[in-house]
Amino acid sequence: AQKVTQAQTEISVVEKEDVTLDCVYETRDTTYYLFWYKQPPSGELVFLIRRNSFDEQNEISGRYSWNFQKSTSSFNFTITASQVVDSAVYFCALSEARQAGTALIFGKGTTLSVSS
Amino acid sequence: NAGVMQNPRHLVRRRGQEARLRCSPMKGHSHVYWYRQLPEEGLKFMVYLQKENIIDESGMPKERFSAEFPKEGPSILRIQQVVRGDSAAYFCASSGDRRNTEAFFGQGTRLTVV
Numbered sequence: 001a002q003k004v005t006q007a008q009t010e011i012s013v014v015e016k017e018d019v020t021l022d023c024v025y026e027t028r029d030t031t032y033y034l035f036w037y038k039q040p041p042s043g044e045l046v047f048l049i050r051r052n053s054f055d056e057q058n059e060i061s062g063r064y065s066w067n068f069q070k071s072t073s074s075f076n077f078t079i080t081a082s083q084v085v086d087s088a089v090y091f092c093a094l095s096e097a098r099q100a101g102t103a104l105i106f107g108k109g110t111t112l113s114v115s116s
Numbered sequence: 117n118a119g120v121m122q123n124p125r126h127l128v129r130r131r132g133q134e135a136r137l138r139c140s141p142m143k144g145h146s147h148v149y150w151y152r153q154l155p156e157e158g159l160k161f162m163v164y165l166q167k168e169n170i171i172d173e174s175g176m177p178k179e180r181f182s183a184e185f186p187k188e189g190p191s192i193l194r195i196q197q198v199v200r201g202d203s204a205a206y207f208c209a210s211s212g213d214r215r216n217t218e219a220f221f222g223q224g225t226r227l228t229v230v
């Protein structure tokens with residue numbers, strides 16, 4: 001069965017600290033996509049990244065980086081030098097894209113609080 | 117993701133009333149997904165539609181909920197005879213292909229049932 005687990009419910013850090021949000025997924029498919037979304041206090045869902053199962057290269061975008069490891073079924077997200085504006089709920093999601101019209105399966109989210 | 121438009125942003129309904137939530141997908145997208153976010157939970161899939169067709173409604177409650185995506189106009193999620201447990205944020209996502217490899221969300225509609 002497909003499943004996404006974000007074991008960290010809440011994380012609190014002080015500005016400028018680095019923080020890693022964990023995501024572990026389960027799927028039987030060999031073709032799938034992984035996503036991260038940010039949900040700030042205003043409530044909208046902001047797309048951060050999509051990674052397909054054939055591309056294990058890590059990605060960096062500014063202060064954000066993602067570590068995809070198929071061997072451990074993990075897709076972790078690191079924020080370097082965190083800022084107060086990073087405070088939000090972060091969701092990891094899985095899509096088994098081999099099948100048409102497959103919906104996203106979300107983890108329960110990690111609430112990140114960054115204090116000044 | 118600013119291209120997916122949902123309205124209203126906030127909707128208050130009394131128990132027993134009907135709620136209609138609208139979603140206009142991004143330009144050129146013909147695939148729409150509805151998700152529900154209950155308090156303190158992640159998003160759960162409800163229904164997947166293409167123009168004039170419901171493809172997968174496995175996540176929809178069996179009663180009171182319905183969805184459509186007509187040839188013209190936005191997709192509509194309709195909840196009849198709302199109850200307090202329907203209070204949630206409802207998000208719509210659109211995709212340009214069948215595999216949902218791109219999933220951009222609207223800003224959501226926050227339904228409050230009083």
